[in-house]
Amino acid sequence: MPIDQAAEFDAQPRFRYGARPVPLLGLFRACHPAPAMVVAVLATALTALSGRGATGCALAGLAVLSGQLSVGWCNDRVDLRRDIAAGRADKPLVTGDIRPAAVSVAAGVALAACVPFSLGYGLLAGTVHLVGVAAAWSYNLGVKATVASWLPYAIGFGLLPAAVTLGLPGHPWPAAWAVLAGALLGVGAHAANVLPDIEADTSAGVRGLPQRLGRRRTRVLAVCALFSASAVLVFGPAGPVGAAGWAALAFAASLSGYAVAAPGSGAGGRTPFLAAMAIAVVDVALLLLRGATLA
Structure with a gap:
């Protein structure tokens, strides 16, 4: 990403909730934990209801959770300049509770982990899930500022049932x-x-x-x-x-x-x-x- 992360971070005014930053807490808050957990729990529950066993449910939950974490961290990292300009004191990157480089690394690690978890659930199902994750990243990386901002959401949520059913025996479409x-x-x-x-x-x-x-x-x-x-x-x-x-x-x-x-x-x-x-x-x-x- 063509941004001098350290200079950007040090040059901008920061807001503090307390005297010292708490990096792990900041990293947790930057991942958008509530929606990430909701979507992961929903996917796991749908997988269980569809008849998959404990291993399949665990893989589905981990795949969706890692994908959602990557999307959340990507969102806060890409929006840093905009959030600073808006004085978003609810954003840990703005308050200085976590450094941009740490969020970038976390997003990359989560995205990398999402691949084996997704494909471990099933090749076809995993590929469909990764398409949904790619759509969410495209939203963060620019589509959100276009008239097609709704499309990544439609793709991601619309493909969720397919990511569940294609992992079943016979790989049925939803x-x-x-x-x-x-x-x-x-x-x-x-x-x-x-x-x-x-x-x-x-x-x-x-x-x-x-x-x-x-x-x-x-x-x-x-x-x-x-x-x-x-x-x-x-x-x-x-x-x-x-x-x-x-x-x-x-x-x-x-x-x-x-x-x-x-x-x-x-x-x-x-x-x-x-x-x-x-x-x-x-x-x-x-x-x-x-x-x-x-x-």
């Missing part, structure tokens, strides 16, 4: 509804994730699809994509919807209406974001409920 629901969930998660920081991103020169749409239309995009994922997960699989499916769909519909109509459309408003995240939780629950029928 059902079309599972891929579509995953892609919609990814697009909705992208729009919802950007929503709280949309003005700051625009000021920093990030011109992804949500920033081009603006806060109001991005809110609608997030809700429509996430609720559409709910509907696909309820009606896509064969068989009766069942009481749980109808209840989940009704709950998602109520959250969708609230997210669109709720106040908080100004800068910093988090109510629509939280409502959208609640719909995403419903979608994840539905995906797990359908986990045994992915293929």
